[in-house]
Amino acid sequence: MAVLSESVDISNAMIVAPVSPADWLIVAPTVLTILGGAICLMMRKDTAAQPRIGVLFLALLVFATGGLFLHVLDKGVITMVMGRWLPPFGIAFTADLTGAALAFVASLVAFSAGVYGILDVDGSGRRYGFYPFLLLLMTGVCGAFLTGDIFNLYVWFEVLLIASFGLLVLGNEQAQLDGAVKYALLNIIATTLFLLATGLLYGLYGTLNMADIAIKTRQFGIDGPIATIAVLYFLAFAMKAAAFPVNFWLPASYHTPRIVVSAVFAGLLTKVGVYALLRIFVVLMPEARFQLEDLIALVAIATMLTGVFGALAQTDVRRLFGYLVISGIGSMLAGLAIGTTPALAGTIFYAIHSIVVMTALYMAAGVMSAMGGSYSLRELGGLYAASPAFAAVFLVLAFAVAGLPPFSGFWPKVILVEAAITTGHVWIAASILATGLLTSIAVGRVWVFAFWRGGPEGTPDGTAGAGALVAAPGLARPVVWLPLGVLLALVVFMGVVPEPMFQVTGRGATSMVDPIGYVRSVFGDSL
Amino acid sequence: MRTVIFRTIAPYLSALMVLFSVFVLLRGHNEPGGGFIGGLIAASAFAIYGIACGVAAVRRAIIFHPMSLSAFGLFIAGLSGLPSLFMRQPFMTSQWWYIHIFGVEIPLSTPLIFDVGVYFVVVGAISSIALALEERESD
Numbered sequence: 001m002a003v004l005s006e007s008v009d010i011s012n013a014m015i016v017a018p019v020s021p022a023d024w025l026i027v028a029p030t031v032l033t034i035l036g037g038a039i040c041l042m043m044r045k046d047t048a049a050q051p052r053i054g055v056l057f058l059a060l061l062v063f064a065t066g067g068l069f070l071h072v073l074d075k076g077v078i079t080m081v082m083g084r085w086l087p088p089f090g091i092a093f094t095a096d097l098t099g100a101a102l103a104f105v106a107s108l109v110a111f112s113a114g115v116y117g118i119l120d121v122d123g124s125g126r127r128y129g130f131y132p133f134l135l136l137l138m139t140g141v142c143g144a145f146l147t148g149d150i151f152n153l154y155v156w157f158e159v160l161l162i163a164s165f166g167l168l169v170l171g172n173e174q175a176q177l178d179g180a181v182k183y184a185l186l187n188i189i190a191t192t193l194f195l196l197a198t199g200l201l202y203g204l205y206g207t208l209n210m211a212d213i214a215i216k217t218r219q220f221g222i223d224g225p226i227a228t229i230a231v232l233y234f235l236a237f238a239m240k241a242a243a244f245p246v247n248f249w250l251p252a253s254y255h256t257p258r259i260v261v262s263a264v265f266a267g268l269l270t271k272v273g274v275y276a277l278l279r280i281f282v283v284l285m286p287e288a289r290f291q292l293e294d295l296i297a298l299v300a301i302a303t304m305l306t307g308v309f310g311a312l313a314q315t316d317v318r319r320l321f322g323y324l325v326i327s328g329i330g331s332m333l334a335g336l337a338i339g340t341t342p343a344l345a346g347t348i349f350y351a352i353h354s355i356v357v358m359t360a361l362y363m364a365a366g367v368m369s370a371m372g373g374s375y376s377l378r379e380l381g382g383l384y385a386a387s388p389a390f391a392a393v394f395l396v397l398a399f400a401v402a403g404l405p406p407f408s409g410f411w412p413k414v415i416l417v418e419a420a421i422t423t424g425h426v427w428i429a430a431s432i433l434a435t436g437l438l439t440s441i442a443v444g445r446v447w448v449f450a451f452w453r454g455g456p457e458g459t460p461d462g463t464a465g466a467g468a469l470v471a472a473p474g475l476a477r478p479v480v481w482l483p484l485g486v487l488l489a490l491v492v493f494m495g496v497v498p499e500p501m502f503q504v505t506g507r508g509a510t511s512m513v514d515p516i517g518y519v520r521s522v523f524g525d526s527l
Numbered sequence: 528m529r530t531v532i533f534r535t536i537a538p539y540l541s542a543l544m545v546l547f548s549v550f551v552l553l554r555g556h557n558e559p560g561g562g563f564i565g566g567l568i569a570a571s572a573f574a575i576y577g578i579a580c581g582v583a584a585v586r587r588a589i590i591f592h593p594m595s596l597s598a599f600g601l602f603i604a605g606l607s608g609l610p611s612l613f614m615r616q617p618f619m620t621s622q623w624w625y626i627h628i629f630g631v632e633i634p635l636s637t638p639l640i641f642d643v644g645v646y647f648v649v650v651g652a653i654s655s656i657a658l659a660l661e662e663r664e665s666d
Contacts, residue, residue: 019617020615024612024618027618031605031608034601035606037598038598038599038601038602039598039602041597042598042599042602044592080617081617083618083619084616084617084620093618132598
């Protein structure tokens with residue numbers, strides 16, 4: 001090497017400028033979770049040490065993504081190209097504000113789930129690898145949020161998919177395997193479509209670097225192949241995000257695993273799909289988004305309404321919340337269909353809100369089942385009398401998911417409805433409002449049946465809460481109220497003090513609509 | 528499958544294959560080979576040994592659980608990207624060390640460590656599948 005560096009000028013192929021250690025924050029989330037997952041897997045038999053290592057690494061992950069978020073907030077988009085090869089040949093990690101913010105919130109949710117899992121996941125679940133899978137799932141999720149290379153995005157989707165298979169079948173029950181088969185099959189089809197589209201895109205432009213693709217699509221405009229590629233991407237990520245006609249894997253599988261696994265899935269998986277849609281259609285191919293606008297709007301409205309109607313028809317709390325996840329995806333797609341900067345800010349805000357509130361709702365469902373012994377609205381009852389404090393927690397989450405003030409779901413809906421009306425998308429605005437109303441009714445049913453009614457179905461009106469129903473043992477333990485409390489605090493904070501969120505999501509959306517900062521971060525200021 | 532000929536030859540064959548897999552692993556930086564193909568060869572060696580002498584014998588011979596081998600590989604592959612942090616270079620930038628032993632220059636590098644990691648991941652994952660399948664058959 002000493003001989004080589006004298007005779008060859010490597011600056012034509014490699015980055016020679018020194019990299020600041022702070023920029024390493026961009027790979028820290030993936031590296032930490034891989035190392036933590038590997039350590040957890042090596043010590044799989046030591047079930048007592050599993051949660052300690054898992055929660056430790058998840059806490060480190062929160063610090064890493066938090067640090068990255070602050071770094072990006074301060075410095076703007078940052079890029080690191082692996083192995084210091086020059087882009088577009090080296091694989092780039094590029095973090096803009098949207099990706100960093102989502103990674104941070106996702107890590108907080110994963111940390112909460114890791115803590116909640118201490119109680120929810122027993123010895124056999126730990127031996128089957130709950131913590132390694134959770135950490136490796138976070139590798140995939142953070143990698144997807146932070147990568148700047150579209151094939152690399154595919155790889156992270158695979159990583160999170162494989163980890164999610166493991167989490168889904170944790171325990172090997174028949175219902176779990178049934179759910180996992182449907183989930184796996186449909187997700188593999190989506191991933192294959194994603195791979196096909198990426199192959200076509202590479203054939204067309206000869207590059208996989210997202211910043212490079214963003215330049216090329218703007219240079220060449222829209223023609224035949226790129227429209228096909230865009231539709232393939234839309235179908236693939238719509239399946240991942242559980243948008244209307246291709247979402248039947250979600251209700252088939254989300255109620256089967258342990259409740260903490262459902263909580264993580266409901267919070268994170270579909271939102272990675274939404275993020276990929278935003279990245280592809282806003283940053284990479286805005287022209288294609290413009291062409292597909294009507295289709296996206298139609299899908300958004302159908303997803304919102306079918307989701308909430310599904311929720312109204314369910315009696316199992318977990319299935320009901322699963323349909324609310326779908327309905328929320330519709331609202332996020334609505335922002336993509338409108339496509340203006342405020343609307344996209346609304347989508348990002350809604351995604352962050354949905355990550356937090358859906359995880360919290362599933363955790364609350366776990367507590368409800370621990371107290372009432374069932375997930376069915378027919379059998380639950382009297383929870384208000386058993387624990388008024390928990391009833392208050394649930395009410396806050398119910399208000400948030402329905403989009404009622406003063407909690408986190410209110411503001412993104414305000415932004416989206418306002419953006420829809422100002423751009424003349426009356427139907428989108430009407431659907432968002434109708435969905436809000438119907439969601440209130442759906443969660444209102446849970447409240448009335450599980451909390452207000454004195455006991456199981458058939459209990460006469462006016463019965464006070466059953467005395468027999470006591471708070472389940474362990475409910476008062478910090479491993480339950482701490483994660484729920486963290487998420488609840490976020491929900492209340494985003495609702496009462498929305499200004500920081502407006503700032504972050506507004507800036508995030510602006511830098512996606514006009515990705516000059518993104519491109520310059522990869523290729524330098526000369527472009 | 529447990530014929531005398533096969534049972535006699537299998538240990539030698541497995542040993543030879545594991546040795547060959549290490550050779551393939553080490554030549555892989557500049558020539559065909561590397562961690563993935565080396566790992567596959569080693570996993571086939573364990574599979575053959577398992578068919579001939581039983582899965583329990585393989586599990587005893589490799590001491591660690593295959594999944595732990597896999598995890599160990601993942602761990603060192605992850606670590607191999609980190610030394611460039613101290614050189615103020617991006618993640619996974621290769622670092623080289625040249626060691627002279629008896630007048631022979633031996634190039635060591637972080638890509639080699641990464642490749643060894645891949646080797647262990649593949650050995651662990653494939654033999655854990657292979658051993659599980661062979662166990663079912665014998666039960």
